[in-house]
Amino acid sequence: MKTELRVFSGSQFVGKPALVDGEFIPFLQKVNDFAAEQLLQVHVTSSARQQGVAVGNTIVPPATRSNHLTGHAIDMNVIHDGQLFNSSALKKSNHAKLPAQVRKFIQAIRDEKELRWGGDFGTQDPVHIDDGLNIRDALAWDMKFPIIQAALIALTRPEAEAGQARLLFLERPFISGPDVLAVQERLVALGFAMNPDGIFGAVTDRALTMFQEREGLIADGIVGSGTRKALKLT
Incomplete structure (x- = not known):
């Protein structure tokens, strides 16, 4: 592996x-x-x-x-x-x-x-x-260190690389960017109250988890491929 x-x-x-x-x-x-x-x-x-x-x-x-x-x-x-x-x-x-x-x-x-x-x-x-x-x-450990660190840094970039959707979730420092904003705007359209600001904070986490529960998904607060599909985000 x-x-x-x-x-x-x-x-x-x-x-x-x-x-x-x-x-x-x-x-x-x-x-x-x-x-x-x-x-x-x-x-x-x-x-x-x-x-x-x-x-x-x-x-x-x-x-x-x-x-x-x-x-x-x-x-x-x-x-x-x-x-x-x-x-x-x-x-x-x-x-x-x-x-x-x-x-x-x-x-x-x-x-x-x-x-x-x-x-x-x-x-x-x-x-x-x-x-x-x-x-x-x-x-x-020495070999894995730069690979894992690069992946963690990628999670907090303002934008994901072209064609590569990021995992989005509640983390510090907060993940931010237009992909977060798109999730927030979709959640608002679905009736969840928040101020879309492109920053994945606690309010976004709660709304996303509630959405996942409602849709019968694993309620883990993570925007992965399944949740992205359920939100109709491509």
């Missing part, structure tokens, strides 16, 4: 889009399976990141060779029976207080030799999951 920025949509994954390198997707499928076994949801808060872009609400300083930079890591919270378990709840010292399903989910990740749970790091990061690419294959 080639290095390529893709969106992972697992049955148990909610929250922000899981933007990752295609070669990390089999690892996320394992995480998804672990969550499904315990009837949990994985609420994604961060995945692939642009180098040098500020990341809000991080509990540890971003590493200079972070696996987030190559699309080989996610940060997440766990949802069990409607309750969200964040970094404070998931740290090792609290495990005895966690529901058995959450403990088993974390342990399954720890037992999987190809995955790392950030709670085992020297500086605990209990919402972090990666595959250790930066350590086990530093040359691969």
Whole structure:
């Protein structure tokens, strides 16, 4: 499988889009399976990141060779029976207080030799999951870094390249451009209230998700090919 920025949509994954390198997707499928076994949801808060872009609400300083930079890591919270378990709840010292399903989910990740749970790091990061690419294959990390970074930069260009529609979704920095404006104008025409400004913010995200739910699509807040077709945008 080639290095390529893709969106992972697992049955148990909610929250922000899981933007990752295609070669990390089999690892996320394992995480998804672990969550499904315990009837949990994985609420994604961060995945692939642009180098040098500020990341809000991080509990540890971003590493200079972070696996987030190559699309080989996610940060997440766990949802069990409607309750969200964040970094404070998931740290090792609290495990005895966690529901058995959450403990088993974390342990399954720890037992999987190809995955790392950030709670085992020297500086605990209990919402972090990666595959250790930066350590086990530093040359691969170096090769993937410019490819994934270029793809992330492309997402925030004012316009997509000719003939190549961008994925549009809520991200920081906000994605903007005429393609965002076209989505907003179509949503307004369909009865959703907003001020079309060409910037994909929270209002656009909510309207798009409602539209996807109404149309029976996966309500992930992402304008991909299926949603673009449903909006009658070509």
